[in-house]
Amino acid sequence: xxxxxxxxxARALETxxxxxxxxLVNDExxxxxxxxxxxxxxxxxxxFCKAAQACEQRLVEARRRHFEETPLGGxxxxxxxxxxxxxVAAAELxxxxxxWAPAKERDLLTKxxxxxxxxxxxxxxYFGEATTARxxxxxxxxxxxxxxxxxxxxxxxxxxxxxxxRARVRPLVDALRATTSDRxxxxxxxxxxxxxxLAALCAPGRCLNCMKPCEKPKKCGRCKDVTYCDRDCQAAxxxxxxxxxxxxxxxxxxxxx
Numbered sequence: 196x197x198x199x200x201x202x203x204x205a206r207a208l209e210t211x212x213x214x215x216x217x218x219l220v221n222d223e224x225x226x227x228x229x230x231x232x233x234x235x236x237x238x239x240x241x242x243f244c245k246a247a248q249a250c251e252q253r254l255v256e257a258r259r260r261h262f263e264e265t266p267l268g269g270x271x272x273x274x275x276x277x278x279x280x281x282x283v284a285a286a287e288l289x290x291x292x293x294x295w296a297p298a299k300e301r302d303l304l305t306k307x308x309x310x311x312x313x314x315x316x317x318x319x320x321y322f323g324e325a326t327t328a329r330x331x332x333x334x335x336x337x338x339x340x341x342x343x344x345x346x347x348x349x350x351x352x353x354x355x356x357x358x359x360x361r362a363r364v365r366p367l368v369d370a371l372r373a374t375t376s377d378r379x380x381x382x383x384x385x386x387x388x389x390x391x392x393l394a395a396l397c398a399p400g401r402c403l404n405c406m407k408p409c410e411k412p413k414k415c416g417r418c419k420d421v422t423y424c425d426r427d428c429q430a431a432x433x434x435x436x437x438x439x440x441x442x443x444x445x446x447x448x449x450x451x452x
Contacts, residue, residue: 225321225392232389233314234307243303243311250294251330257290258283284371291337292350301346308338313387316380320393325377332384336370372435378403379435382421397421403436404428415440 261283295301312335319328340349344363352360353368361368374380378396382403385393397403400412402424412422415429418440423429 225395226390227318227321229390229392231314231317231392232387233311243305243308246294246300246303247312247315247331247334250291250334251327253290253294254287254330255326257286261286284375287333288337288353288371291334292346295337295341296346301341304338304341306342308342309335311335312338313384316384317388317392320377320381320384325380328377328384329374329380332374332380333370335387336367340364340367375435379432382436402428404432 295304312331316328316331316335319325319331340363344352349364349367352364355361370383373383381393381396385397395401400409400422401407402409402412403421404423405428407424409422409424413425413429415421415423415436420440421436423432
């Protein structure tokens with residue numbers, strides 16, 4: 196939990212007093228001493244911690260402005276990105292670019308940052324801070340693509356309709372679309388950490404939509420990797436799950452029977 200403590204200034208909260216976002220699971224499998232794949236001492240650690248705090252506040256302001264302009268959460272803000280990144284996701288993405296574009300901040304996005312962010316996201320979920328967890332998950336995806344493509348190339352590809360450009364930024368686009376709720380974030384984050392600290396939340400027999408144990412779990416007919424209570428829960432989750440279901444369906448495909 197060291198990374199999350201550093202970034203949140205080690206809030207002195209007793210484990211028993213912290214509200215859990217996933218009260219259905221009694222911390223099964225979670226290890227508060229686990230680093231969840233985060234490196235022990237990467238370069239620029241302290242500076243990145245400070246920058247991450249400031250960046251999260253930028254995203255909070257971006258979300259507030261977005262919902263003031265579009266009260267129903269519809270299209271608005273930075274809508275000239277990938278056509279699927281509408282609404283608050285596009286507003287957050289624009290805030291990420293604005294914050295990390297200056298050279299001083301951009302230099303902090305090292306190769307270790309995605310692992311640091313995913314580690315922080317796991318601990319934030321445990322502490323019931325879902326918004327912070329989502330921020331770190333998305334920042335990790337953003338940093339990973341930025342390290343591979345470069346900031347300006349990534350921004351250009353996100354605004355391009357060319358198939359090759361869209362393919363290059365697909366990991367980031369999928370991350371923004373697949374982390375729209377707390378339980379969706381868990382499903383997206385689990386394969387990106389080397390530990391089993393989120394395993395109980397994605398265990399066979401637990402519905403990926405409502406997070407409750409299923410008496411007769413039904414697997415997704417396409418990927419065979421996730422389970423649901425019934426067809427209603429599967430249909431309710433399809434708009435999110437289709438972006439991580441492999442083999443990946445076409446965007447216009449309907450929910451599987």
